[in-house]
């Protein structure tokens with residue numbers, strides 16, 4: 001499924017719901033998390049609807065998604081530290097079933 005009309009991230013990607021876009025490529029988009037758990041909390045999201053990390057098998061898309069964190073870190077400043085994570089499945093804490101990587105950073109985040 002390319003697009004799920006019930007999916008909050010698909011609604012944001014299609015422009016039905018507004019959100020703060022931090023960065024994007026042809027295949028991926030980076031949003032500000034609406035309930036940040038760190039001073040900087042972004043979500044790195046494929047533009048196509050893919051349920052979770054296990055369902056993401058396209059090497060071109062994986063490369064696109066995984067090339068983004070270093071770009072965000074560089075934009076934040078030299079040697080910016082960050083945490084990158086994904087919750088794969090409900091039991092792991094996933095609540096939005098459209099693949100996303102949490103990118104967390106900011107001063108004193110890991111203290």
Ligand code: AMP
Pocket residue numbers: 008019031032033034035036043086087093094095096097
């Ligand atoms: P997860 O629990 O891994 O599925 O993470 C879902 C994340 O999406 C949470 O950190 C939410 O705060 C975030 N979120 C939910 N709705 C929105 C939204 N409309 N815009 C931005 N982030 C959102």
Ligand code: ZN
Pocket residue numbers: 003004007008009010011048049050097098
């Ligand atoms: Zn979706």
